[in-house]
Amino acid sequence: MSTAHLDVAVPERAELGEGPTWDPATGRVVWVDIVAARVHTYDPATGRRTVMATEQHVGAAKPRAGGGLVVNLRDGIGLYDPDGAFRWLVHDPVPGRRGNDAAVAPDGSLWAGTMRYDGAEGGGGLARVAADGAVTPVPTPVSCGNGVGWSPDGRLMYFVDTPTRRIDVFDLDGGHTVNRRPFATIEEGAGFPDGLTVDAEGAVWVALWDGA
Template identity: 35%
Template sequence: MAAVRVVPRDRVDVLGEGLFWSVRDGALLWTDILGRRINRFRPATGQVESWEVGDVVGWIIGRAKGGFVAGIGRSIAQVSFDPFICETLADIPGEPATNRVNDAAADPQGQLWLGTMPYACDAPTGSFYRFSKGGISRAAPEPFTIPNGPAIDPTGRFLLHTDSAMGVIFRHELHDGVLGPREPFVTFENGWGSPDGMAFDAEGHLWVACWGAGCVTRFSPEGRPVRRIELPASQISNCTFGGADLDRLYVTSAADGVDEEHGGALFEVDPGCRGLPPFPYED
């Protein structure tokens, strides 16, 4: 049975998301979307810090030249710490005021892939974008209700993501920074929850946060569930590998709409495998 630890801190997340392990800083960064905060955890010291952003913040990702980029409201911002500074890099064009950013990931070329969604989670008004060298473009023709979990497989050949409202994880081939047509990779069954954030391990297996099911599930490269780790919260939202040896799985959750002892906690899991360092954004 996997060891699961609640990371001690003085607050919980309304809606934890957007995890990124910074190898450079030896720190885990993540967001509280509805709490409008960016958090930082240093495992070596146990220190947890939190900064208020002023708008919903979906994700934070390292920047190759230093600092970070984050999805805030309907824009992409540059972020630095010590002192904390947040400045807009680009607005996402054509997004209605009823939409916000949700989740994102960078690929081996340093491009960002990110989704937008309605605040109400009730209609397919969201889109999936590519942000590269400061320019943003629509990356997929399909509309989205709750786009989640972009993840790049270890070979860099495939991009996977989900529309949580559909309960399907899709896979695209990546061709020189362009997405090929999407195909279903995993269709969630009754009792599996809804697929949310995800991350690949070094063996090419996909770990998926299962919203509503209180667990993370490991899927084989063929898309078969091979392991399930139960967590003491129901609304599990995202996961990523971190730690000095990339052998810890960090998992976010949400307190919004539930009355649970550990709803909104950050979990540290011993998954029995290692992950890969995440790709940064390059501009």
């Protein structure tokens, strides 16, 4: 089997680096250092980097259509405007729980995962957050809500709950998830599924923590 060649995009140290996202509007890569409470950006055209401190531990940062960022924080979903001003969209603190990975759906909603700091089974969740702050929890057991992605036709949603070692798939019915089932299982010793994205041809790419 051939081995892909990997290049280091940004030689940046992090305590818990996660969630690289390309922002086509600004031509930058955005990613987070969760426990350091930092959002990083990198512009490959100019080499410019920025680092922004967040209010709390930050599980994900995604570009907003009007500029700025939406962030999945310890106590809920926050919004940063282009000028850096912060406000809460959803403030829902739960002791011992924090926001984890998140992704923006084709309809512009944010799907945000949570997990407990102690990793307790069933202590996490997954929810759809609309632009007006309305939250629709996904009624399914979750321990560590992680990578989320959608098929190109918008009919399927892929989801990682890391401790299960699976990538699961839901059918989407009017924006609601139904029929959760295994899509792929990561064999023991190969790592744990973490971040996820779906390419234009519908192939699912998964980053394996402690793997490849």
